[in-house]
Amino acid sequence: MSDVIAAISTARGSAAVSIVRLSGDGVKEIASRIFFKKGFEFELAEANRLYLGEVKAGMVKDRAFCVYYRAPKSYTGEDVVEFQLHGGRVVTEAVLETALSLGARPAMPGEFTRRAYLNGKMSLSEAEGVEALIAADSEAEAAAAYRALDGELDKKIRETGELLVQATAGLDVMLDYPEEMIEDTRPSVVEKLEAVKNTLSALIGTERERKMLSEGISVVIVGLVNAGKSSLMNALCGAERAIVTEFAGTTRDVLRETLEINGVKVTLSDTAGIREGAEGAEKIGIERAEKAVNGADLALFVMDGSEPESGEERELYEKIRLRPHIRIRNKGDIDGYPREADVTVSALTGENMDVLRALVAEKTGIKAMTSPPLVRQRQLHAVTKALDCVRTALRDMETATPDCVSADVKEALEALYSLIGEDAAESVVDEIFSKFCVGK
Ligand SMILES: Nc1nc2c(ncn2[C@@H]2O[C@H](COP(=O)(O)OP(=O)(O)OP(=O)(O)O)[C@@H](O)[C@H]2O)c(=O)[nH]1
Ligand SMILES: [Mg+2]
Numbered sequence: 256m257s258d259v260i261a262a263i264s265t266a267r268g269s270a271a272v273s274i275v276r277l278s279g280d281g282v283k284e285i286a287s288r289i290f291f292k293k294g295f296e297f298e299l300a301e302a303n304r305l306y307l308g309e310v311k312a313g314m315v316k317d318r319a320f321c322v323y324y325r326a327p328k329s330y331t332g333e334d335v336v337e338f339q340l341h342g343g344r345v346v347t348e349a350v351l352e353t354a355l356s357l358g359a360r361p362a363m364p365g366e367f368t369r370r371a372y373l374n375g376k377m378s379l380s381e382a383e384g385v386e387a388l389i390a391a392d393s394e395a396e397a398a399a400a401y402r403a404l405d406g407e408l409d410k411k412i413r414e415t416g417e418l419l420v421q422a423t424a425g426l427d428v429m430l431d432y433p434e435e436m437i438e439d440t441r442p443s444v445v446e447k448l449e450a451v452k453n454t455l456s457a458l459i460g461t462e463r464e465r466k467m468l469s470e471g472i473s474v475v476i477v478g479l480v481n482a483g484k485s486s487l488m489n490a491l492c493g494a495e496r497a498i499v500t501e502f503a504g505t506t507r508d509v510l511r512e513t514l515e516i517n518g519v520k521v522t523l524s525d526t527a528g529i530r531e532g533a534e535g536a537e538k539i540g541i542e543r544a545e546k547a548v549n550g551a552d553l554a555l556f557v558m559d560g561s562e563p564e565s566g567e568e569r570e571l572y573e574k575i576r577l578r579p580h581i582r583i584r585n586k587g588d589i590d591g592y593p594r595e596a597d598v599t600v601s602a603l604t605g606e607n608m609d610v611l612r613a614l615v616a617e618k619t620g621i622k623a624m625t626s627p628p629l630v631r632q633r634q635l636h637a638v639t640k641a642l643d644c645v646r647t648a649l650r651d652m653e654t655a656t657p658d659c660v661s662a663d664v665k666e667a668l669e670a671l672y673s674l675i676g677e678d679a680a681e682s683v684v685d686e687i688f689s690k691f692c693v694g695k
Pocket of ligand 1: 478479480481482483484485486487498499500501502503504505506507526527528529585586587588589600601602603604
């Protein structure tokens with residue numbers, strides 16, 4: 256018997272629709288005292304059907320939809336009722352309060368999904384995919400999360416686990432049978448361990464890919480004063496973020512904005528324009544600009560095409576030349592002066608901004624990236640541990656006895672299965688679901 260939990264599953268605040276969700280044994284009894292419809296009895300409710308009726312919650316009434324999902328064919332695997340109400344704090348909270356007064360208890364963060372996991376509706380890594388999808392703030396992150404949610408990660412782990420089990424069987428043969436059998440079995444064990452090693456390495460991906468996925472790519476705009484850096488920042492963001500004036504030395508501090516290019520998160524920084532003889536705040540701004548360039552994945556070097564190339568510009572370029580960068584000739588809408596550049600744009604008219612975006616994608620390798628589906632640190636640790644064990648096993652194949660290798664392989668298996676939640680410790684499960692929002 257599981258008690259009934261209840262929560263508001265949609266975001267707070269006024270909205271067109273809000274959902275209150277209940278799950279557990281006895282949801283129908285509670286719901287039947289909140290939702291009313293002529294000729295309708297909850298006992299006879301059809302599953303998965305949308306009923307239009309009236310909810311009554313103390314003094315509050317609303318016309319609302321109600322859906323009943325019969326166990327085990329529901330998100331949690333239990334009996335579930337959902338009320339689709341008109342959004343807004345009062346109605347939504349009144350319905351929740353009434354459900355609580357009728358014997359439901361407030362759901363803990365992630366408790367619906369936790370029940371889904373406990374009832375075998377999804378694995379731990381799929382549950383983590385749900386949480387990561389909700390938390391995602393770029394398309395690439397969402398895509399990786401969906402691969403976990405959809406069971407792609409699980410499938411890979413199970414297939415890899417199966418190979419390890421086969422390797423263990425091979426090792427048992429080597430233990431139990433005479434020399435000649437060992438020579439026959441050894442290559443197939445090594446082959447399986449190599450295959451596992453490759454799969455796990457690919458799952459982990461490179462450090463760079465993972466950083467791109469979670470933190471995004473840092474791109475810094477630099478150049479001499481008045482080159483149009485802040486204008487370029489605004490054009491790339493599609494919003495008036497940075498102050499633009501015709502006076503040199505407008506931007507004093509580093510200004511950051513997050514945007515997406517080809518679905519990948521990019522942190523774009525506008526910096527103070529560089530010039531000789533700057534003092535005070537401007538001088539500090541220039542120092543910060545130089546620091547920002549050093550910490551960035553890519554620099555956008557902006558040149559003012561309406562002015563002739565200066566010694567100062569060449570000098571600044573020398574500092575950037577050896578770092579990943581794109582040379583941009585700005586103010587292309589004016590008949591100005593030629594420059595050696597990767598692209599000519601106009602921040603004012605938006606000319607060639609799509610070319611610039613494509614160049615950013617190309618230079619940072621965004622295009623070629625298919626994100627590894629490990630969406631949480633816990634998963635990364637588990638796979639890294641398994642990979643370490645497999646590497647040790649391969650090394651031990653050369654020097655150690657089969658039972659020694661077997662122990663390495665078993666350790667790898669344990670690490671892998673912890674990922675999908677087989678025999679997961681209570682504390683691990685608690686930790687995972689505590690990150691969810693209430694109502695999921
Ligand atoms: N015609 C034209 N003018 C531009 C273009 N981009 C910027 N400007 C003008 O150039 C001047 C300086 O632009 P900003 O974007 O403030 O330049 P900045 O590099 O950020 O300047 P500082 O912050 O002072 O270093 C402004 O008057 C802009 O309107 C462009 O593509 N075409
Ligand atoms: Mg500026």
